Amino acid sequence: MSNMIQPDDWNDRDNGMAPTCTVEGAADAPVPADMVRGKLTPNAPLDKMVWFQSGGKADWLFEPADKDDLKAFCEHLGGSMPVMALGVGSNMIIRDGGVPGVVIKLGKAFMDVEITGDTTLEAGSAAPVSIVARRAAKAGIDGLSFFTGIPGSVGGVTKMNGGCYGRETCDVLTSCDVILPDGQFVTLSNADLQYSYRHSALPEGAVVVAARFEGFPGDPETIKAEMDRISNERKDSQPIGSRTGGSTFKNPPGHSSWKLIDDAGLRGFRHGGAQVSEKHCNFLINTGDATSTDIEELGEIVREKVYANSGIQLEWEIRRVGRP
Numbered sequence: 547m548s549n550m551i552q553p554d555d556w557n558d559r560d561n562g563m564a565p566t567c568t569v570e571g572a573a574d575a576p577v578p579a580d581m582v583r584g585k586l587t588p589n590a591p592l593d594k595m596v597w598f599q600s601g602g603k604a605d606w607l608f609e610p611a612d613k614d615d616l617k618a619f620c621e622h623l624g625g626s627m628p629v630m631a632l633g634v635g636s637n638m639i640i641r642d643g644g645v646p647g648v649v650i651k652l653g654k655a656f657m658d659v660e661i662t663g664d665t666t667l668e669a670g671s672a673a674p675v676s677i678v679a680r681r682a683a684k685a686g687i688d689g690l691s692f693f694t695g696i697p698g699s700v701g702g703v704t705k706m707n708g709g710c711y712g713r714e715t716c717d718v719l720t721s722c723d724v725i726l727p728d729g730q731f732v733t734l735s736n737a738d739l740q741y742s743y744r745h746s747a748l749p750e751g752a753v754v755v756a757a758r759f760e761g762f763p764g765d766p767e768t769i770k771a772e773m774d775r776i777s778n779e780r781k782d783s784q785p786i787g788s789r790t791g792g793s794t795f796k797n798p799p800g801h802s803s804w805k806l807i808d809d810a811g812l813r814g815f816r817h818g819g820a821q822v823s824e825k826h827c828n829f830l831i832n833t834g835d836a837t838s839t840d841i842e843e844l845g846e847i848v849r850e851k852v853y854a855n856s857g858i859q860l861e862w863e864i865r866r867v868g869r870p
Contacts, residue, residue: 576606576648577622584610584619592640592649595632597697599789601640601838602868604649612655613725613755620753621729623648629727629751630867633699634674637706637792642838643869650753652701661685665761666720671701671754675708678759683773688764690718694773695780697792701754706865707741711776716741718759727751744796744863785823789832794845795860803860804828807848810855817844842866 575586590607593599605627610616620629628647632638656670659681667687669678678700679693692713696703703715704722721735726749740747748754780786795803807813807827815822819836822844823829830841830848849860 576627577619581622582608582610582619583612583615584608590649592632592635592645595651596635596638596640596791597789598635598639598791598832598836598838598841600642600832600836600841602642602644604645606648607651608648609651609653610655613731616650616652616753616755617725617729617731619729620725620727623727623729625728625751629753631671631701631705631753633672633702634697636697637702637708637864639791639838639842639864639866641842641866641868641870645868652753652755656701656755661687662758665763666758668756668758669700670756671699671704671722673700674698675700675703679773682759682761683764683766683769686764686766686769687761688769689713689761690759691769691772691776694776700757704739704754704757705746705748706744707739707746708744714741714743718761720758720760722757723755724748724752725755783826785825785829785831788823788829789834789836790823790829791841791864793828793863794830795828795849796863798858798860801858802828806852806856806858806860810848810851812848812851815844815848817847820844822848839870 577586587607588605590604592604593601608619610619629650630645630647631650652672656672659667659669659673659678661667661681665687667678667682675693675696675698679690682690692709692711695710696708698708702708704719707715709715716736719736721733724732724734726732797803804827807822812822813827814824818840819833820840821831821833823831830844832841845862853859
């Protein structure tokens with residue numbers, strides 16, 4: 547049985563508790579301990595926080611107590627070092643050399659989902675989007691069912707314009723609240739984010755803390771049936787339960803990445819402890835002892851062989867962060 551964090555068990559795996567500020571083993575913390583209330587940890591392992599369950603450590607890991615704590619932390623940091631937000635870690639390779647600067651991990655204070663109108667809702671950035679979809683369905687808000695098929699958080703889909711089954715985050719997001727690396731709190735509209743396929747103009751180092759969505763009226767039972775269909779299709783076609791990072795490459799215009807990979811003869815192909823999924827060729831898998839280097843190198847081998855076979859250059863969808 548895999549220990550991979552799934553959207554439905556995320557709340558059980560991460561209690562999100564942030565104590566009165568604790569600095570574990572720190573000699574030179576980037577922010578004085580009495581300036582924040584959350585937990586600040588040096589040389590923090592990240593492998594158990596990402597679905598591949600591989601990779602190095604964060605120079606610093608900060609788990610803020612709430613939005614104000616995060617804002618104060620960034621203000622005191624003053625842009626002096628890189629900042630990266632980490633959600634559920636479902637679409638990311640943390641390289642083996644670790645992540646420089648500060649990794650920010652948001653907990654339960656950022657998981658609330660609130661129905662704000664007949665067709666609108668607001669969600670904290672740490673909330674899994676599968677939960678957002680379920681809350682919307684229960685309230686009779688249609689249009690967000692596709693979130694059921696995305697194993698990510700609100701912050702992640704906001705940044706990456708996550709989507710599936712013909713729908714994308716940009717179709718339903720109206721605005722989001724963001725804390726910039728220098729501590730500024732800003733609200734960005736859908737237009738501000740300049741969405742394109744799996745991309746947004748969210749500023750580098752910005753941390754999404756909440757987002758607002760709008761759907762349209764629907765029947766809860768009909769919406770639930772559609773969500774069940776999406777969930778079942780995902781289970782049937784994707785390697786659920788494996789140590790994977792989700793869809794590895796963007797679909798080139800007019801093509802499906804999985805088909806290009808399959809046509810190149812790479813279904814089940816292995817490199818070190820990493821493997822192209824037998825079930826869905828656009829998924830890479832940690833078979834048990836893969837390093838992040840194994841996984842990323844496998845991805846590059848796939849890109850080379852697909853290009854040699856089809857003349858089409860695959861583009862990474864999975865984020866690859868940190869030092870090699």
